[in-house]
Amino acid sequence: MSQPRIESMTFAWLKSRALIAIGGPDWRDFLQGLITQDVETLAPGEARFGALLTPQGRLLYDLFVVARSNSAGADGCWLDVAAEHRAAMIQRLAMYRLRAKVEIAADETPASVLFSGSPGDGRDPYGDSAWIPAFAGMSGWVRDPRLPALGWRGYGVEPPPGAAIAEESVRDAAKLGLGVPGPADWGSDKAYPIEANFDLLNGIDFRKGCFVGQETTSRMKRRGQVKSRMLPIVFSGPAPEPGAEVLAGELRAGVVTSVGAGRAMALMRLDRAEGAALLVDGRAVTLERPAWFLAALGLEAA
Incomplete structure (x- = not known):
């Protein structure tokens, strides 16, 4: 390959x-x-x-x-x-x-990222384990441990010759396109890590033993049913403001946490959002469940 x-x-x-x-x-x-x-x-x-x-x-x-x-x-x-x-x-x-x-x-070592311009559906676009640029193994580069499609993180490195150079906002847009939440979505001391999909993005090791906050985190996982998850929503027209409510009829089904062009991330009440007609600021929005999200939960795309 x-x-x-x-x-x-x-x-x-x-x-x-x-x-x-x-x-x-x-x-x-x-x-x-x-x-x-x-x-x-x-x-x-x-x-x-x-x-x-x-x-x-x-x-x-x-x-x-x-x-x-x-x-x-x-x-x-x-x-x-x-x-x-x-x-x-x-x-x-x-x-x-x-x-x-x-x-x-x-x-003060600088951090950077190298990612694909066409990451597809969030799974590895080059095969299960073959997304390895020619510089793999060189000092300063590590593979992003969340998803293969998120590429490589660099520390104290320079841009590889031939790579396109972009602002961090381009990376943020690509990450939102994959449906992967970030710090703007979970803030500090507001959300639970499972709500932010840390358990699905290799962010929690449930076998390692004790850590701060483990009791609550493990209990949420053991219950097997998480009420709220951060997921992307798609819309037409101007972006809603972070904090805008996502409504399913008269019920609050979620809240917008960050926005981009035509897409936003929202903390969604899954029991209210699944199969419902959703509105934000009176406009229709569509809830997406990315392929990596479904695969991590052992589900298949509809």
């Missing part, structure tokens, strides 16, 4: 993201008991998606854990977090550190 050409890829600097360097002999044990993702088996060249939750189980900060090592062979990781929350995240981690031998510091 042929590999995709770099010319078919788009590169963008992720100015909305910032890094925290985590090191010291206890860094794995420290993070393992805090975040939703397993770090004990994290390997060089790998990234994992996760979050730090409140004790009540609400999504506080999303993050990517990125394995790294220095020239002396000492290991550690970066936490790729929302730039606006980095200072608060460092403060929160320091509060949890206690006597652990852990180093926590801001790191």
Whole structure:
């Protein structure tokens, strides 16, 4: 199977993201008991998606854990977090550190992304495991752990020769086109990670043991029926404002969380939205269930 050409890829600097360097002999044990993702088996060249939750189980900060090592062979990781929350995240981690031998510091290495200009339905457009650009394995690049179609995340790298250069907003539009929510949709201390589809996007390891907010998160998963999920809606005309209600008749079926051209993300009440005629600001909208969403739930497209 042929590999995709770099010319078919788009590169963008992720100015909305910032890094925290985590090191010291206890860094794995420290993070393992805090975040939703397993770090004990994290390997060089790998990234994992996760979050730090409140004790009540609400999504506080999303993050990517990125394995790294220095020239002396000492290991550690970066936490790729929302730039606006980095200072608060460092403060929160320091509060949890206690006597652990852990180093926590801001790191100014720039983050970037390389993604396909035509990601299709959200599954891997080049096969189950073949979406590997020619530079795969080079230092600084890790595959996005959520969906293959989201491409590669880069740290301290330059745009590959031949790749198109775009603003981060182009990446945001592509992500919305895939129906993948982001920080603008879940905010901080507002939504539960399962509502934001973290369980379907490899953002929660339910086998790793304890983490902050685990009890509520595990209970929601065990029940097997999640009432609300973030899903895309499609509309014609001007975009609604974030916060606009999605109505099914006279019932509130959801709320718009972020918007783009002809599409928006909304936190939807599934029991009210499925099969209903939906309106936002008096205009008809259509609820979409992306292919990756259906596949993760073991469902088939209608």
